[in-house]
Amino acid sequence: MYLISNKYIGLLIVVLLLIFASCSHKTTNNLKQTDLKFIDTVSIFPKGKSLIYKTGIDFGKKHFSGITIIKKTDSISNVVFINELGMKMFNFSFNSATGDFSVKYILEVLNRKILIKTLENDYRILLQIFEQNTKTKIFSSDNNKHLIKKVKYRKNIYYRYDTESKKINFISEKNSFYNILKIYLSYKKQVPETIHLQHKYKLSVKLNLIQN
Amino acid sequence: METVGIYYRQSPVCIYQSHYTMIKKLSVNIVIFLALLLSNSTNVFSQKNDFVKVSDLKEISEKISDFSNSTNTLTSDFVQEKHLSVLDQAIISKGKFAYKKENKILWQYFAPINYTIAINNGKFYIKDEKKISKYDINSNPVFKQINKLILSSVKGDIVNSKEFDVEFFKNNNYYLAVLKPKDENVKKVIPKIKIFFNKTDFSVDVVEMIENSDDFTKITFSNKKKNQNLPDNVFNIK
Numbered sequence: 001m002y003l004i005s006n007k008y009i010g011l012l013i014v015v016l017l018l019i020f021a022s023c024s025h026k027t028t029n030n031l032k033q034t035d036l037k038f039i040d041t042v043s044i045f046p047k048g049k050s051l052i053y054k055t056g057i058d059f060g061k062k063h064f065s066g067i068t069i070i071k072k073t074d075s076i077s078n079v080v081f082i083n084e085l086g087m088k089m090f091n092f093s094f095n096s097a098t099g100d101f102s103v104k105y106i107l108e109v110l111n112r113k114i115l116i117k118t119l120e121n122d123y124r125i126l127l128q129i130f131e132q133n134t135k136t137k138i139f140s141s142d143n144n145k146h147l148i149k150k151v152k153y154r155k156n157i158y159y160r161y162d163t164e165s166k167k168i169n170f171i172s173e174k175n176s177f178y179n180i181l182k183i184y185l186s187y188k189k190q191v192p193e194t195i196h197l198q199h200k201y202k203l204s205v206k207l208n209l210i211q212n
Numbered sequence: 213m214e215t216v217g218i219y220y221r222q223s224p225v226c227i228y229q230s231h232y233t234m235i236k237k238l239s240v241n242i243v244i245f246l247a248l249l250l251s252n253s254t255n256v257f258s259q260k261n262d263f264v265k266v267s268d269l270k271e272i273s274e275k276i277s278d279f280s281n282s283t284n285t286l287t288s289d290f291v292q293e294k295h296l297s298v299l300d301q302a303i304i305s306k307g308k309f310a311y312k313k314e315n316k317i318l319w320q321y322f323a324p325i326n327y328t329i330a331i332n333n334g335k336f337y338i339k340d341e342k343k344i345s346k347y348d349i350n351s352n353p354v355f356k357q358i359n360k361l362i363l364s365s366v367k368g369d370i371v372n373s374k375e376f377d378v379e380f381f382k383n384n385n386y387y388l389a390v391l392k393p394k395d396e397n398v399k400k401v402i403p404k405i406k407i408f409f410n411k412t413d414f415s416v417d418v419v420e421m422i423e424n425s426d427d428f429t430k431i432t433f434s435n436k437k438k439n440q441n442l443p444d445n446v447f448n449i450k
Binding site: 056086091 | 294296300301303321329338343397427
């Protein structure tokens, strides 16, 4: 019995080592850091435009819906969420230059630290607004199909830039072992048409462009 | 006497300076007074247009009650404008509204997106595409108050409201009710609501919900039809 257990433990360690090894190299394998600094200027949202998205939020079995308004400018960027009746649920503001975040308004029932932190993080990543001196690295894949921008902000954030469509079409946020957030984007002309944020913990947010 | 003495002891230059200072002060005061008057009158006009306050509520109360008592069902089209400071233009939504006595309400939005809101038997239903969310109105004080507000607006029983402080104004076309919620939680969300009653039939033409930051929602009703046959199952969301 003891020997069998030891065998299994040995096997388990080998398997775990293989998993960790594959995880840690998954993103940076086949990538070389380049000086393709132009990626720093690639914005997901066109500046100065108010974009309006139909929004569906699924948390566990619960479903919430409403409208999200995103406006990015060089000075202040805003994210506002209203429900179907037109009631404002929250209004967040980011200082595009300093990266400072502020809650302009939040409905009392939503005023929870963890929720605000999650939403701040999600929209900070989408708006690409980070505090000054945030470290970034840029890699290119071997076949040059994609360029990857890695931003070290709280966790590691990877922006995947498609060289053919010239758009950022996938973002992931990782802790040491796995993706904690994946964002899928599709575009209509120069504007993101669908944005799907998939959190590891049963939280999914889908944004569909209705007006710009 | 002492003051006069002081004046007489002053040189003409001093007297001139004193007068000059007085006139200057007076001019400044007049300018401030005029500015205040102007700003005050601008406020009155901009906020209430040509509305004047109604102090005798008996007549309004009776007419609104008449409309409420004689309305079993009501259907209309509506246009909802959401004005936000971050937006260059308002978000315009369009749809159909239905009400059935005592407390059944349906909002169907067709543009720019499809969704339905129903209030039926103390429950609040939201249908977004094929997903239906159900809330108990009493579980959320804000939902509860909004439900009361919507029902009060349609039924017109706001004159003696326990939930809101109400003031009435009138002009040639409308009676305007300005409501301020008494509940602190609701006040934080919507501190002021304006309801415009059509003077001809006392139905509601426009509702404005004003938020703390001056963002507001305006709903305009049109093509209103009263007491048409409206089966109960219209309000059942499937």
